[in-house]
Amino acid sequence: MSTPSTRLPEGRYGRSADARTDRTLRIVGSVLGACLVLLVGWFGFHYVAGSEISAEVIKFELSDDSVAVHLEVHKDAGASGYCTLRSQSADGAEVGRADFRFDGDATRIDEVVTLRTTSPGTTAELVGCRAG
Numbered sequence: 001m002s003t004p005s006t007r008l009p010e011g012r013y014g015r016s017a018d019a020r021t022d023r024t025l026r027i028v029g030s031v032l033g034a035c036l037v038l039l040v041g042w043f044g045f046h047y048v049a050g051s052e053i054s055a056e057v058i059k060f061e062l063s064d065d066s067v068a069v070h071l072e073v074h075k076d077a078g079a080s081g082y083c084t085l086r087s088q089s090a091d092g093a094e095v096g097r098a099d100f101r102f103d104g105d106a107t108r109i110d111e112v113v114t115l116r117t118t119s120p121g122t123t124a125e126l127v128g129c130r131a132g
Contacts, residue, residue: 052131053081053102058110060124066096066116069124073102073109080104081131085113087121095121 053075061068067087075081080103087096096117102109115124 052076052079053083053129055083055126055129057085057124057126062121064120066114067121067124068112068114070110070112071100071126073111073129075102075107075109075131077105077107079131081129083129084127085115086125086127087115087117088123088125089119090122095119097127 053073055071055073058070058072060070069085071083071085073083080101082099082101084097084099086094086098089095096115098115100111100113102111115121
C-alpha cells in the first residue's frame with residue numbers, strides 16, 4: 001500500500017505565519033522583556049540604595065507644649081541625614097513639626113528627641129527620613 005503524500009500544494013492554503021515574521025516577533029519580545037527586567041532592576045537598586053537612613057518611633061511621651069519621642073535610627077556608617085517628625089492634636093490639626101539631624105559613624109542610634117508643639121499633641125508620627 002502506498003501512503004498519500006502529506007505535502008500540501010504550495011500556495012493553495014497560504015502560509016500560517018511567515019518565518020521571518022515569527023523570528024522578528026521573538027526578537028522584539030526578547031528585547032522588550034530584557035528592557036523590562038533591566039528597568040525593574042534599576043528601580044529596585046535605586047530604591048534600596050536611596051534609603052541610607054531610616055528610623056522607627058519606639059515610644060513617645062506627651063506634655064502640654066512638647067512631645068518626647070524615642071527614635072531608633074538605622075543608617076550607613078558615615079552617612080548623615082535627617083528625620084522629620086510631626087504631632088497632631090485630638091482634632092487632627094498639626095501642632096508641631098521638626099527635622100532632627102543624625103550624623104556620625106554609628107549605624108544604629110537610639111535617641112530621645114523633643115518636638116515642641118503649639119498646643120497639646122496626641123500623636124508623634126515619623127513623616128520620613130532623608131540622607132543628606
